[in-house]
Amino acid sequence: MTHVAINVEERLRATVRPETGEIPLFTYADPEVYKLELERIFGRVWLFVAHESELEEEGAFVVRQMGEQSVIVARGDDGEIRVFLNACRHRGMKLTCEDRGVTSYWRCPYHGFTFANHGNFMGTPFERAAYPPDGLDRERLRLIEARCDSYAGLIFATWTREGEGPSLPDFLGDMRWYLDIFAGRARMELLGEAQRWVVPSSWRLPSENFASDAYHTATAHAFLSRLGLVRSVDFGKDGYHVDAGGHGLGMGVHDDDPGSYFPDELEAEYRSRLDDDQLALLHRIKNFHGNVFPNLSFLIPNFIPVDGRLVTGMMLRVWQPMGPDRMQAWSWFLVEKDAPEWWKTLGRRMYVQTFSSGGMFDQDDTEVWEAQTAVAVAARSRSDEVMLDYTMGLDAEPLTDFPGPGTVYAGKFSEAAGRSYYRRWLDLLLEEGR
């Protein structure tokens, strides 16, 4: 029997084997798998929607996506941040078609149904004439709202109701300790709007890449050493690989070159927000990459010397699904709000030149993800599976003396976090507990 004929859940159950490092190629770009992802991952888990620095003003809102659904993330007049489905309760028209703004209400451009920035239905034109005698039920027509919470300045939302799924802290789990270092070590801000571009790739390929793949840097990004910007091509090797239960990260350290690479001006703020172990680790960081399951990636690119200073350009990245073989990349520059001007200016420039739509690293990654996706589309109808190898570090013993949580390995060359990513992914798709 060919695989084409069997149910996709059966095919996944039979072929996805994260614990032995075997992942079938067809999953990269399968429409049936994608439908399950939208329903059982994007419809249920906590998803990153905005950064608190974007919504400081009352009435400020940004328009984002949860899976393929457009949502409005807004700070209401009461100061509270909420997340609404961007859909009028009358005919489903988008309430707002712009990227951001400041408003106390949204008025639907179709029939004029109007909703306050805290979600209440306020009224519609000629309401008593159209809906006699008393107009519409205010409570019934409240905007559809996602549950919303934040961690380290990162705002997440989920369509599950209170008590249905994990709280945000539980969902982030072991990743929190590392997010403290990345996003919570100082008061942070996103500088400027997101860069956005469409890549003909599965949304999952970059997500697992950021979670787990330090190894590709030696080949895909070999130009860095070829041009003498790093000492050797294995700049992605030294450090730690962390399996944080479906979330994953890698941290490069510079133990051969002691002293913190981060600006002295911010040291007091770091110290006030991090514990001693986190601070000690920060002082050793030369690069830092990871992914919060399913599709929020973050990065501190390898520091490089610019104008006599060591500089990096920090990034937040969301991989928005647009179909089984297409996604939108959303990319922001993230920086400490009270940082010295040189750190912001040089950092932004480095971010744009390395990891962005035109970034010298990103270009090569998008080339790979597109080609992988195209090969996967073709593999879907093969009667025997193309099994991919995810075995790097399968027999490695985790560290027992690392101060941070999760399963931590010495050296960044591992695919443990990738295996863990696929375990979580599979459990969610098949609706099975771990």
Added chain:
Amino acid sequence: MSAGSIWVLPAEAVSPAARLAAEDFLIAEAAMLDERRFDEWIELFTDDVEYIVPVRTIRRVGNGSDIDWESRHYDDNKASLSLRVRRLSTDVAWSEDPPSFTRRVLGNFRYTPGPAATELTVKTNLLLFRSRGTTGDHDLIAGERTDVLRLVEGELKIAKRHVVLDQAMLGTKNLGVFL
């Protein structure tokens, strides 16, 4: 008023000779990019060049500019442009190896003198056709360039290039091509 007077250029206008020189220069520059003559191309920039491509956003009328100069697709100077050119000369510049086929079409040339005495500002519309691989698809990147050309020791150089792209969500998988 005589019939011919409408053809008298205002005093601040750019001379036909200067316009022609600028147009020839920019068209030759586009050919260098399409022909991947990057080592020659990089020599066309002044040492203090500013090469910036801002991010566009979707805004309602009245809700501020849709151009965000704080967020950029390119934020380059001579050093970083040179680095990009050096990268392209390695055998590990995967995004453009094999290279895209590109065709740059410039039009709607608009000239204003300055800002400095030896400079000329040229706005052009850019259509950049890009195809890769064998899918038969192509990307079309459209935007408005604002170039400041400067006369340096008798030769024109590009002292500034700003390109405002006409997409908030870019429809090309990367900006691995120069604009």
